[in-house]
Amino acid sequence: MTAARPRIVAISQARMTSTRLPGKVLLEAAGKPLLAHHLERLSRSPGLDAVVLATTVNAADDPLAERAAALGVAVFRGDEHDVLGRFAGAAAMAGADLVVRVTADCPLIDPDLVGALVAAFLAGRRETPPLDYLSIDSARYPRGLDAEILTRAALDEAARLATDPAEREHVTPYVYTRPERFRLGEALRPGTEPSKADPGETHRWCVDEAADYELVRRILEALYPVDPRFGWRDCCRVLREHPDWLDINRSVRQKTLH
Template identity: 70%
Template sequence: MSAATAKPRVVCISQARMTSTRLPGKVLMEAAGRPLLAHHLERLARCRTLDALVLATTVNGTDDPVAELARSLGVPVFRGDEQDVLGRFAGAAAMAGADVVVRVTADCPLIDPALVDRVVAAFLESAPPLDYLSLDVTRFPRGLDSEVFTRAALDEASASATDPAEREHVTAHIYRRPERFRIGAPLAPEDGSVLDQRWCVDEAADLELVRRLLGALLPENPGFGWQDCCNLLRQHPEWADLNGSVRQNTLH
């Protein structure tokens, strides 16, 4: 970052691949007439704190359609190793000239741009400065997840991490080392609530719930936010039961 530009360049990097273990090809499955990946990227494009949005996918031929869809939406693509997601993120951040990186995953078609902006703003405004900040995934519905960290921390993790889990989960090398990196307290809902729901797509039951939410919300309010999803689920409590038995894969 040059002295002339006080504001760091904030780049959001989303990861996507077709070879998901539980629901292969999920990011291109459709809801409300559009692939999940298109919903995800178009929602992120409404964020106000981002200078750029990049899709990080693999070099595998199976991910050519993922790259093509992103490019058709005007989103630059970085392609790297399928297993080394950390290296893929470091490469995407370098390609985009990032100073600050926002990490999201493409299986979150309901991601809320205002919530992403809240995490980025809190990160940028923190005094003293932070190396890493995330949304509190134990209190928000899963599927809104976002993490913000410095490019320097990402590059250090990419150069140092040897544990395969840390190469796969990108930020684990950072948040597991509070003695090395400045880790912020995760951001909780402003009303202090805890919402134990899943809006990410890992299995067919998740897809069914997301299809119902998008189908109901988009025609009325294309710019809907996460609270609109909450309100709709209060009206249809049986919808939340659709994927109530699905387990979350997590490293935290």
């Protein structure tokens, strides 16, 4: 008898009260909010059984819950500051065995790349000992394609035991900083995923500040009307055609762990 396939759920976090660009995920580009682009793209990822939006119980986040529900995406609402607890609650609600973690400020997330991450993790789960955690290498891919996958057991342990504020805010540090406790896979790099992608470029496609939004808006408006199913290499192509666009958010710095 073969073991049942694990239930794989992608959970994306979002809130309206971002400190640098409040309400950013409801800003519009190519005729729809960034959140809609993100959730629709994420939902196309091969291997996923469900997608959940994890937002807060704050009334300010009602529009996020309403937008997700209108797209047919399940919503879990929890504590604004305990993002780890929110993810654990969302995973329990969805009955997840494996959890893909992404953030809703990545409207250009690539479904095929998320699918490649899932496939690589499932292969690692068949090894001895099995993988507990795997991520996309955000230093080698454009920032904004970020995704991580971990077991529900690892997520639940983190939610029970993590006490450091950074571990509660950023969800997975409890796992990936404990290689003696969890088996960590080598991050997925360009050329190592099944699609044999070209080497990544050091671009920034997540939306934290107004300059990020301006760049992402231009990319979406250049690509989405032509082919809504465009991939990350199409984004790279557009930026090669418009190299001056890279200057738009070149000065923005990525937020780091506390």
